[in-house]
Structures are given as C-alpha cells and as structure tokens.
Amino acid sequence: MKYLYSFTLILGLSINVFAQQKPDKPYVSKVWVADQGNGTYKNPVINADYSDPDAIRVGDDFYLIASSFDAIPGLPILHSKDLVNWKIIGHALKRQPPFEHFEKTQHGNGVWAPSIRYHNGEFYIYYPDPDFGIYLTRAKSITGEWSTPKLVVAGKGLIDPCPLWDEDGKAYLAYAYAGSRAGIKSVLAVMPLTGDGSQATETGRIVYDGHELDPTIEGPKFYKRNGYYYLFAPAGGVSTGWQLVLRSKNIYGPYERKVVMDQEKSLVNGPHQGAWVNTQIGEDWFLHFQDKDAYGRVVHLQPMKWLNNWPVIGLDADGDGKGEPVSTYKKPNVGKVYPIETPVESDEFDKEKLGLQWQWQANPQPTWLFTDAAKSVLKLYTSKIPDEAKNLWDVPNLLMQKFPADEFIATTKLLFKPNPKLENEKTGLVVMGRSYAEISIKSKKDGLYLFYGTCQNADKGKTENEKEITKLNQTAIGSGTVYFRVKVTAGAKCQFSYSEDGINFSNVGDEFQATAGQWIGAKIGIFAIRDTQTNDSGIAEYDWFRIEALK
Numbered sequence: 001m002k003y004l005y006s007f008t009l010i011l012g013l014s015i016n017v018f019a020q021q022k023p024d025k026p027y028v029s030k031v032w033v034a035d036q037g038n039g040t041y042k043n044p045v046i047n048a049d050y051s052d053p054d055a056i057r058v059g060d061d062f063y064l065i066a067s068s069f070d071a072i073p074g075l076p077i078l079h080s081k082d083l084v085n086w087k088i089i090g091h092a093l094k095r096q097p098p099f100e101h102f103e104k105t106q107h108g109n110g111v112w113a114p115s116i117r118y119h120n121g122e123f124y125i126y127y128p129d130p131d132f133g134i135y136l137t138r139a140k141s142i143t144g145e146w147s148t149p150k151l152v153v154a155g156k157g158l159i160d161p162c163p164l165w166d167e168d169g170k171a172y173l174a175y176a177y178a179g180s181r182a183g184i185k186s187v188l189a190v191m192p193l194t195g196d197g198s199q200a201t202e203t204g205r206i207v208y209d210g211h212e213l214d215p216t217i218e219g220p221k222f223y224k225r226n227g228y229y230y231l232f233a234p235a236g237g238v239s240t241g242w243q244l245v246l247r248s249k250n251i252y253g254p255y256e257r258k259v260v261m262d263q264e265k266s267l268v269n270g271p272h273q274g275a276w277v278n279t280q281i282g283e284d285w286f287l288h289f290q291d292k293d294a295y296g297r298v299v300h301l302q303p304m305k306w307l308n309n310w311p312v313i314g315l316d317a318d319g320d321g322k323g324e325p326v327s328t329y330k331k332p333n334v335g336k337v338y339p340i341e342t343p344v345e346s347d348e349f350d351k352e353k354l355g356l357q358w359q360w361q362a363n364p365q366p367t368w369l370f371t372d373a374a375k376s377v378l379k380l381y382t383s384k385i386p387d388e389a390k391n392l393w394d395v396p397n398l399l400m401q402k403f404p405a406d407e408f409i410a411t412t413k414l415l416f417k418p419n420p421k422l423e424n425e426k427t428g429l430v431v432m433g434r435s436y437a438e439i440s441i442k443s444k445k446d447g448l449y450l451f452y453g454t455c456q457n458a459d460k461g462k463t464e465n466e467k468e469i470t471k472l473n474q475t476a477i478g479s480g481t482v483y484f485r486v487k488v489t490a491g492a493k494c495q496f497s498y499s500e501d502g503i504n505f506s507n508v509g510d511e512f513q514a515t516a517g518q519w520i521g522a523k524i525g526i527f528a529i530r531d532t533q534t535n536d537s538g539i540a541e542y543d544w545f546r547i548e549a550l551k
Helices: none
Strands: 009-012 041-042 054-058 060-067 074-080 085-092 114-118 122-129 135-137 148-156 158-165 171-177 187-193 205-209 223-224 228-235 242-248 257-261 271-278 286-291 296-306 310-313 328-332 371-374 377-381 398-402 408-417 426-432 436-444 449-455 465-471 484-491 494-498 508-514 524-529 541-550
Touching: 054 114, 060 114, 085 135, 114 158, 122 158, 135 158, 158 223, 171 223, 205 242, 223 271, 228 271, 242 271, 242 310, 286 310, 296 328, 310 398, 377 524, 398 426, 408 524, 426 484, 426 508, 436 494, 436 508, 449 508, 524 541
Parallel strands: 009 484, 054 271, 257 310
Antiparallel strands: 009 408, 041 328, 054 060, 060 074, 074 085, 114 122, 122 135, 135 148, 158 171, 171 187, 187 205, 223 228, 228 242, 242 257, 271 286, 286 296, 296 310, 371 377, 377 541, 398 524, 408 484, 408 541, 426 436, 426 524, 436 449, 449 465, 484 494, 494 508
C-alpha cells in the first residue's frame, strides 16, 4: 500500500554535512572534551549523567559502570586507557527483570548504584533494585554476553552493593538501605557470601551508623589495603554531601571515620560516591559524581594519595588530610599517551545495531524500531501509547540519550510516512524530565501539521499543553522539507525553532527550562507514537542525529 503523503523533517540548527566517523577513528565530541591536549585534563571527565560510577582496572584497561534505573539497555559500560578519555563499549543489561514489570516506565526504580569487580578471570557486576533485591550478572569478556541477572539476596530497600574477596577466599558484600523501602537509612552493613559471590549465606550486620555524623550515608565501595578494610562512602546528601572513608582491622568493625574530600572553596557541590583506582605504575585516582540538577550526575576525576593509611582525595592545600576537588590537573601517568576520545553522541544510523548512546524508557518491544543499514536510516514505528498514560512521562518507547554538555545543539533529519488510514500519528524531538517539551509532526486527514507541546510536572500526571504551529507545505509526495532545532544554553534552557528553508528560523514557544527526571538528568531524544490500535503503523525514517556546539 502506498502512503498518501510523506515529508522530510530535519530537527536541528545546522544543515552542514557532517563527516562520517570511520570505524577505527575515535569519536570526539564537538561540545565537551576533557583532555586538553597538553598533558592536562579538565573536570568533569565525562560531562554527562553517568551517576553512581564504579570503576576498575584490568591490566592496561579501565572500565566504568553507572546506575541506569529504568533505562534500557541498562548498566552502561565505558572503557578508557587513561581515565580521561572514555568510550561507551556496551551494556550489561539488555532487558531488565522482572521483565513484565519493566515493560512499563518505572521512573527512579530499577538499577541503582552498581559495582564492578574482576575476580578469577571473570567480570562481576552487582546491582540493586530497591524493590526486589541485589542482583549479580557475570561475563568472561567485558563486551561479551552477560549472564541473566540472579538474585544474590532478595529484599526491599537493599541498595548499593559492593563485594570484597578476602585473602582467605571468603567473600563479603557491603551495602546500604533505602529508607523509602526499608524504613531505615544512614547505615552501612556487611553480609557474607558464598565463595563464588553468587549467594548470601547469612543476613547482614550493620557496621556503621551515620545518623549523628553522616546522615544519608550510602553507596559503599569495599577495599582492603595494608591489613585495613576500607569502606568509601558518600554522606550528607546527593547534592551537598562529602566523601567519607571508614577503616577497620576487622571486617565487621568497629570502623574509624574520616572525611577525605568535600566542596570547601571549589565550585563542585557534593563531590562524592565513586571508585578508587590505581594506574599500572601505582598512582592513585578517584572517580566520583557531581549532581548538576537538570544535567544529571557528571563524572569527575581526582588525584588521590595515602597518608598514614588514610586516603586524601583532591588537593589538600592546608594539610588537614581532607582534599577539595580539582578543576584541572595533570593526566594520570599510564606509561603512554592515548588519542583523545569521548562517549559517542551523534549517530548516522548507518550501522546494523543501534548506537550505544541510546536508551528506551522501559524494556523495548521488537516492533519499535528497525536499524535499516542498507538505507542508512533508523526506522521508528508508531506505537500505541499505554491506555493509562497521562503524557509522555508514561510512554515507554521514547528513544533518548543523556545531555552531553552544558550547552549544545541537537539536529536530526527524518522522513515521516504516517499510516493514511489513521489520524494523530506523531513523531518528533523531545527534551524529557519531570517537565518536558517536544516539537513534532502530527498526521491529520488533510495533511501534516507542526505542533509544539510542553508539560509542566509531567511526573504528577499533568496534561501536555499542545499548540498547533502551522500546516506543513506539501506539494508532492516526499516534499515539504522542514527544519527543527533545539538549542540548549547554560542553565539547561532550551529553545525550539523551525524553518522551511533551513536558513530563516522561527522560534516556537517560550524558552523551556529543562528539568531533571527521577534520580536522572534531563534527556533528549526522538519518538513515534499513536493513540489508537490498528493493524499497521506509520514509519518515521530518521536519517541522522547530530550534536553540535553553539554557533
């Protein structure tokens, strides 16, 4: 069946042809590069929402993982050779269990702070789901097939697990409690595991109570050094807290405490929760996050040293054993200089697999997309929104990626082929958070129309305010080229606009203030939806999606 009409839509500012990335050429962002090219770096080393990071070194390779909540694929894995230049190399979670439960959006639920370790020739990732328990997934190769997640221990409110294998072969798991599920928080606990780390053998024991000095302590990372057991943990709150370290000669305590880094005079609020790693020559470094509200929790790299068996993280100008975050610093010494590289953002949609930067809002259905590499397009098929959906907050088939920097322009080109038997099929570009804005094309009986919508407090079930902008000019099948753009400026302020000639742009609506989601930063992405069930869908063929710097 032929469609009655189609049109080409371009979302974005620039119409310049981008150079295709060669498979062996490192991707370098146009909007944020931490490596300054002179032996130094600037923070954040990853200016995107990779929250609750944990990292390890295996040989000459560093690997970092992060929480992913209800986004799928989940548990992103990044790789670096020098702790400054990072690349997304995969995900450990293709679908999230329980599978049916996560077929619906579950904002703020799912994968909380995970940990990664390499033990006996195998990679282990422990992650908590605060509603179900602590899971383990394993793989022989970091980019290989990860095992189906297995519950190590079931229970509500068990969060932020991290394993430790002691010299005697015994295994233990440090973890925290989520007050929203467990009815208690601000304490850390340790439980014994089987030798292979796959199952708890006893209930855990509380080893530290932070109610008085370290409220909201959570996110422990477990290490052993010089006969001391160490728990590195954030305390004091996500956006305002400090980095705490506990140590003891006995795994169950009692533990001494020391604040080893806080904001002090820096501009980095709440510098905490992350991973201690060392280089091949023995340098110590610490990766952690900073909560930047709508931009999410971005990743910083701090120098670290040991003094009297206590770590000092960041720069300790006054010599009190407590550091503050650096904004720039010399790069880690890994014995070699590596090419500049950043996590991928733009996508030419010319591969058989979807780019690793993209995630859905729930476990995906196979009918949501087709990566048509032969045509070098990504096809999104319109899918019926859930009956209970109040707005896009409740729609699972939003394909999105993280904000890549404080300022940027997003651009995408598409050809929309709605089902001629339907009305109200819709595709477009969205900036998503607790409040969102979207610019889209909607099909009607007499043609295609441009709409702009905003929804304040979408997470509270508010209705989207959608306004018709104009009817698109269509003089022939395949005609009607239109240009859309969203420009994000400092403070996560977003301006959508459109043009029909690619030169003269008209702003659409007022400047929109992007907002954080549930435990995540704002995201940007594309979607294709409809409001009725039928025997076939419309198709949105996305040619490319590109991120550029402000002009």
